[in-house]
Amino acid sequence: MSTRHIITVDAVLFDMDGTLIDSTPGVMTAWGIFAKDYGFDADTVAHASHGRRLHDTLREFCKIEDEAKLLAEVTRFEEEVLNAGPVALPGAIELIRQIQYGNPSQEAQRHSWVIATSATNVYTPPALRVCGVPIPLAGLVTSDDVTRGKPHPDPYLAAAKRCGAESEKCLVVEDAPSGLNAGRAAGSKTLAVCTSHTRQEILNASTPDYIVKDLTKVSVNWIDGKLHLTIDESE
Structure with missing residues (x-):
């Protein structure tokens, strides 16, 4: 064939x-930080969330319901990714x-x-x-x-x-x-x-x-x- x-x-x-x-290095760094802050396994969540909107993933795994806090956490996550240099x-x-x-x-x-x-x-x-x-x-x-x-x-x-x-x-x-x-x-x-x-x-x-x-x-x-x-x- x-x-x-x-x-x-x-x-x-x-x-x-x-x-x-x-952007893998920055993404894994960010998930490591958020895993400590919110109490979950970084590798598991990183794998499960790949390709999905961060807004949806943080709502699910960090249990964030407040929209203003959710948007702020999305920004914090993405800043960590950019700092690592994709x-x-x-x-x-x-x-x-x-x-x-x-x-x-x-x-x-x-x-x-x-x-x-x-x-x-x-x-x-x-x-x-x-x-x-x-x-x-x-x-x-x-x-x-x-x-x-x-x-x-x-x-x-x-x-x-x-x-x-x-x-x-x-x-x-x-x-x-x-x-x-x-x-x-x-x-x-x-x-x-x-x-x-x-x-x-x-x-x-x-x-x-x-x-x-x-x-x-x-x-x-x-x-x-x-x-x-x-x-x-x-x-």
């Missing part, structure tokens, strides 16, 4: 943490460069990709800047922009709308089962990257259409105003 696939889509909808950038993951910047600058039409470039993240609109822009990842011309979809976060489809439905595309004609790129399930629920094709979970962990909890080691296994060409992605699933 061939491990190389070529697909055509109108837009690519990226997750951020764990897909485009590696970095771009392999292949991420090059793939975005191919998408954003591979077509002479500015209109096509503007609607070709977007980021849909479970992080807030306070954390997301500086995290991208620190990592050297450009902000999409179509904008960002953050946890502040949707009522329901991943694994619900809302973030990716909103992301497709930002691109002026039908979600069924988009590719969702994700590292977490919750995000892959959100993409599938939105009707999109899904591509899993094994940058935060093992291949088996991903397949145990989701059903991606494609799965790769990281984004060095993906490349893009523009043909007649459409994105043609080559996906190499070899390990």
Whole structure:
């Protein structure tokens, strides 16, 4: 069976943490601090919460009901992550460069990709800047922009709308089962990257259409105003 696939889509909808950038050291530091403050096991909660909105996770595991305190704790958590210095993951910047600058039409470039993240609109822009990842011309979809976060489809439905595309004609790129399930629920094709979970962990909890080691296994060409992605699933 061939491990190389070529697909055509109108837009690519990226997750951020764990897909485009590696914020793991900061996330684990933050969970360690919050575990001491609220009395839970940091590793267990970090694994269970990956890909979900921090707002939802802190409400569940820290038992925070007061909205003002919850928002303040989200900010405190994200500041710890930024202080640790996230970095771009392999292949991420090059793939975005191919998408954003591979077509002479500015209109096509503007609607070709977007980021849909479970992080807030306070954390997301500086995290991208620190990592050297450009902000999409179509904008960002953050946890502040949707009522329901991943694994619900809302973030990716909103992301497709930002691109002026039908979600069924988009590719969702994700590292977490919750995000892959959100993409599938939105009707999109899904591509899993094994940058935060093992291949088996991903397949145990989701059903991606494609799965790769990281984004060095993906490349893009523009043909007649459409994105043609080559996906190499070899390990």
